[in-house]
Amino acid sequence: MTLGPNAGRIGMVAGEPSGDLLASRIMRGLQDGMLDVQCEGIGGPAMQQQGLQCWHPMHALTVFGYVDALKRLPSLLRTYGDVKSRWLRQPPSVFVGIDAPDFNLRLEQQLKAAGVPTVHFVGPSIWAWRYERIHTIRKAVSHMLVLFPFETAIYEKEGIPVTYVGHPLAQDIPMQPDREGARTRLGLPAGARVLAVLPGSRRSEVALLAPRFLSAVQILQAQDPDLQILVPMVNAQRREQFAQLLAQTPIRNLHMLQQQDSEAGHPAAWQAMEAADAVLVASGTATLETALFKRPMVISYVLSPLMRRLMAWKSGQEKPLLPWVGLPNVLLNDFAVPELLQEDATPENLAEATWTALTDPALAQDLYQRFSALHASLLRDTPGLAAEVILKLARHAG
Numbered sequence: 417m418t419l420g421p422n423a424g425r426i427g428m429v430a431g432e433p434s435g436d437l438l439a440s441r442i443m444r445g446l447q448d449g450m451l452d453v454q455c456e457g458i459g460g461p462a463m464q465q466q467g468l469q470c471w472h473p474m475h476a477l478t479v480f481g482y483v484d485a486l487k488r489l490p491s492l493l494r495t496y497g498d499v500k501s502r503w504l505r506q507p508p509s510v511f512v513g514i515d516a517p518d519f520n521l522r523l524e525q526q527l528k529a530a531g532v533p534t535v536h537f538v539g540p541s542i543w544a545w546r547y548e549r550i551h552t553i554r555k556a557v558s559h560m561l562v563l564f565p566f567e568t569a570i571y572e573k574e575g576i577p578v579t580y581v582g583h584p585l586a587q588d589i590p591m592q593p594d595r596e597g598a599r600t601r602l603g604l605p606a607g608a609r610v611l612a613v614l615p616g617s618r619r620s621e622v623a624l625l626a627p628r629f630l631s632a633v634q635i636l637q638a639q640d641p642d643l644q645i646l647v648p649m650v651n652a653q654r655r656e657q658f659a660q661l662l663a664q665t666p667i668r669n670l671h672m673l674q675q676q677d678s679e680a681g682h683p684a685a686w687q688a689m690e691a692a693d694a695v696l697v698a699s700g701t702a703t704l705e706t707a708l709f710k711r712p713m714v715i716s717y718v719l720s721p722l723m724r725r726l727m728a729w730k731s732g733q734e735k736p737l738l739p740w741v742g743l744p745n746v747l748l749n750d751f752a753v754p755e756l757l758q759e760d761a762t763p764e765n766l767a768e769a770t771w772t773a774l775t776d777p778a779l780a781q782d783l784y785q786r787f788s789a790l791h792a793s794l795l796r797d798t799p800g801l802a803a804e805v806i807l808k809l810a811r812h813a814g
Contacts, residue, residue, distance in 0.1 A: 426806065427508040427532075428457040428468065429499065429523065431477030431516035434701065436460030438537060439514045441584055442806070443467065445799030449807050456508070457499060471499060477519055492519070500526055507532045509810040514538060517549075525556035533809040537561040537581075537802060543570060544741070550574050558809065561802050564747060565793060579805050582796025585701075589686070589708040591791060598691035602646070602671065609774055610644045611636070612692035612711075614685060614702050615658070617650040621698050622657050624718040629696055630665040631763035636771060637668055643774075645670040646691060648684035693780075694773035696766065699741050699755075707744040708794075710787045712773035712780050713753050715742040716761045747790055752783065 426446065430439040440462035446453045447466070455467065460474035476495045500523060503511065511527050513520030515538040524534040539562045542549050553560070553576060560571050560578040571578035604610060613633065615626040637643050649655040649672055662670070673684040685702060689695055689709040697703055699717040706713045740746050742755050754769040756762075772779065 424453050424810075425506075425508040426453055426455045426810070427499075427503050427511040427527075428455050428459060428463070428514065429477070429512075429516065429520055430459045430463060430514040431474060431519060433460060433474075435514040435516060435538070436462045436474055438584060439463050439512070440466045441799040442512065442514075442537065442802045445801075445803030446806060448800070449803050458495070471502070477516055496523065499523065503527055503532065504530055509533070510535060510806050512537060512806060521549075521552055521556045525552065528556055528558060533558040533812070535559050535561060535802075535806055535809065538563060539567050539571070543567070543746075550576075559805055561805060563794075566747070579801060580796070581798045581801040583704070583794040584798045585705060585708055586791055586794035586796070587798065589705065589791075591788065591795075593690045593709045595691060598687055602673075602687060602691055604644050604671075604691060605642070608642050608644045608669075609640055610646060610692045611770065611774060612646045612648070612685075612688035612695040612697075612706075614648065614688070614695065614697040616698035616700070617654065619654070619657060621717075622654055622661070625698055625716060625761075626658055626661045627665065628716070628718070628761055628763055628766060630661065630667060632696065632766035632770060633667050633670075634665065635763060635767035636774075639771060640774075641668070643669065646673060646688035647671070648673040648688045650685075694770060696770050699757075701743070704743040704747075707747075707787045708791050710784045710791075712776075712783050713744070714766060714769045714773055715745075715753060715755045716766060717741065717757050718761050719758065744787070744790070747793075748786060752786060 443466040456469040517540040563583045695713040
């Protein structure tokens with residue numbers, strides 16, 4: 417099939433570092449498809465390295481919570497208006513929105529109504545919150561690309577074209593992690609138990625979780641004085657914030673890791689997970705990374721009263737539609753690992769569950785097998801599968 421004059425122009429918008437990385441891989445897949453493509457829109461450094469014609473930097477869309485979104489609403493609206501008008505004047509062959517659903521679904525609805533095929537990569541978590549967004553997705557999206565196999569049934573039932581493309585993390589994280597090698601690289605003492613502690617990447621998460629996690633670690637070190645603690649920090653700001661909290665709750669044998677201290681191309685969190693016997697982790701993508709490293713974990717999360725009210729107001733729900741919040745439990749359809757949330761996230765409860773994760777070899781072996789099967793289920797040629805869908809729509813548009 418011949419390609420039309422616009423078939424090589426792909427519009428793309430990513431608003432978070434994780435979306436930037438996902439989109440850059442799609443761009444590589446498009447280039448491997450032997451099509452002379454030009455990608456344009458909003459993205460970060462990874463997309464720009466792949467040749468994105470960047471109209472606005474990714475941080476123009478990056479917001480942290482509802483209050484920050486309200487403060488930045490005027491600039492967000494200006495950015496939205498600019499890219500929408502550009503693409504309505506000169507429609508691309510396909511638009512690809514990567515995550516950022518509040519921004520991208522609105523944009524996709526406008527472009528689809530104007531005849532532009534739209535692809536949305538990373539399905540919103542409608543299986544947990546705000547299922548009614550499916551109606552907006554149906555109006556906005558020509559084709560969904562989803563990360564998890566269970567999501568396809570949701571969209572198929574609703575009559576929305578969907579392709580399961582796997583999770584890129586499953587390609588990046590080794591099927592058989594090297595615990596001893598990671599410990600050697602970090603200079604940890606031989607034979608010691610090692611706990612990775614991940615209290616989140618946002619200021620609010622660290623403020624609410626880190627004091628509880630540190631108090632739990634104090635309890636654990638009363639049981640094992642030689643317990644080694646690894647705390648990866650996403651940036652210097654979080655490191656400084658955590659250090660202030662640590663001064664109030666001193667911990668022995670604590671090693672803070674930062675990105676510049678890690679191996680090239682490997683997040684500091686991955687080094688901590690690979691070296692650990694168990695992980696105490698804030699709910700989020702880090703729980704999936706921990707599962708892919710096949711480590712026992714305890715998942716926790718705490719929202720402030722204001723954030724709980726805001727989430728309930730925005731979603732119309734007091735709690736998720738599923739009984740689990742952690743991605744490993746969602747994917748395994750089971751409470752494979754403990755979840756200690758809100759009032760249950762006491763230092764005593766966290767310490768008790770984490771001690772079991774650290775010291776129960778039968779549990780560790782069972783989780784290793786279950787997480788290995790999960791890893792295999794998520795392992796797909798994500799860039800190639802995504803590019804195949806996009807190029808098919810581009811050819812049809814041409």
